[in-house]
Amino acid sequence: MDRQQLLKAAKKVLDHNDRGSYTVPAEKLYPHQWMWDSCFIAIGLRHTDPRRAQKELISLLRGQWANGMLPHILFSNDRSNWKQRHEEALINPHAPNGVITSGMTQPPIMAEAVLAVGEKLNAGDRRIWYKLMFQQIVAYHQWLYDERDPHKTGLVSAIHPYETGMDSSPVWLDQLHRYAWPWWLTLLDITRLIRLSKVLRRDTHFVRPEQRTRDSEALSSFLAIRRFRKLSFSGPEYLKSSWLPVEDIGFNSILARANTCLEQIANAIGEKLPAELAANARNTVNGLEQLRDQETGLYLSRRRMDKTPIGQITIASLLPLYSGAISSDHARKLVEYIRDDQWFGSHWPIPSVPVNSLNFNPWRYWQGPVWVNTNWMIWKGLKHYGYYQEAKMLRAKTLALAARGGMSEYFNPLNGRPAGAKNFSWTAALIIDLLND
Ligand code: GLC
DSSP: OOOOHHHHHHHHHHHHHHHHHHBBTTTTOOEEEEEEHHHHHHHHHHHHOHHHHHHHHHHTTTTTOOSOOOOOOEEOSOOOOTTTTTTTTSSSSTOOSSOOOOOOOOOHHHHHHHHHTTTTOHHHHHHHHHHHHHHHHHHHHHHHHHHHHHTTOOOBBBBSHHHHTTOOOOOHHEEEEEEEHHHHHHHHHHHTTTGGGGGGGGGGHHHHHHSSSOOHHHHHHHHHHHHHHHHHHEEEHHHHOSSSEEEEEHHHHHHHHHHHHHHHHHHHTOOOOOOEEEEEEHHHHHHHHHTTTTTTTOOOETTTOOBBBOOOOOGGGGGGHTTTOSOOHHHHHHHHHOOOOTTTTOOOOOOOOOOOSTTOSSTTTTSOOOOHHHHHHHHHHHHTTTOOHHHHHHHHHHHHHHHHSSSOOOEEETTOOEEEEOOOOHHHHHHHHHHTT
């Protein structure tokens, strides 16, 4: 497939998934609007249709809660999947009218997307665009710090795996097994009666079960949402009472990068970040270092309650590269792991879990497969730290994956075969962005 054909194939997917003002991640599996998906989608759309890219991001703001929270899902009228709709929004006083949203957030990549779309507008339109979006993103970042980092450590906590966008990564499975696993779930697992819970799942109608989360883990995730819901989705209440929340290295690396983007947006329109937010942003840069494991040089998420590192290494351990906030020495160490074929240097890079991990599974969702969005973030990080050769190679292999296997949700890192949903929007969008580099 040459460049033009790949571009055409990617555009076709985005057209197919276009619902007017927003784009669904994949037709049947994900029939609503997801936050970080829409951000990646806008980053691709800016090359083909900047106005439509703006619309994609504006439509996310429909869901913003009065306290500043940007929710991870804005539900459409499709009732077939992600059934917890309705339950969420109505019970928190901050929830918006007119649109039903989830009660939790997703990685804060919005500022990056707004900045990137602005680059494709003329100077006048760019200014208008940044002015239009600035205050609402500030409100979102402020909410993240107020609700999720009340003690001003610089590290915000995620309260559920869905918030990190890496739904069934080993870090969170570890947490679910410890803190969201009632005795009867163990019993269902042992007796294999857990198979009955399949009737509650829709995702496995569209994607092979061995490529999705296991039944017991899916149920445990669901129970964790129910617990949060009992507290009306109030972060501070939940942080006080639950051992589930995590100072997630992926989420905080993305936040650090987003703070930099927000500052650039502010500069472009002659504004300043509110002093408290600027101070919090500086704390996050320092906070990332607290998550660095001195022995290995890798970064680890840690449990919020007792600050213990969670020893599971995943692709999130490399995202400090994307943050741009770590030293070049520390970045170099991460690049060594990317090159090493015992770790992240698989034939088709970069696996979501290193190949030497006991939890590595080349097919299962966030437990080994390659995702185009994490490759894209690391590609940006490699360029930022001057690793142009590695960035070039990663870009070429990512394009090759899509050329061979289509715009799939994820790919097997050993043989490059496609997995998960077909015609997945952020894969298509980020392929367009990579092609335009
Ligand atoms: C899955 C992914 C998440 C994504 C969503 C929609 O839940 O883990 O990151 O946002 O699908 O594509």
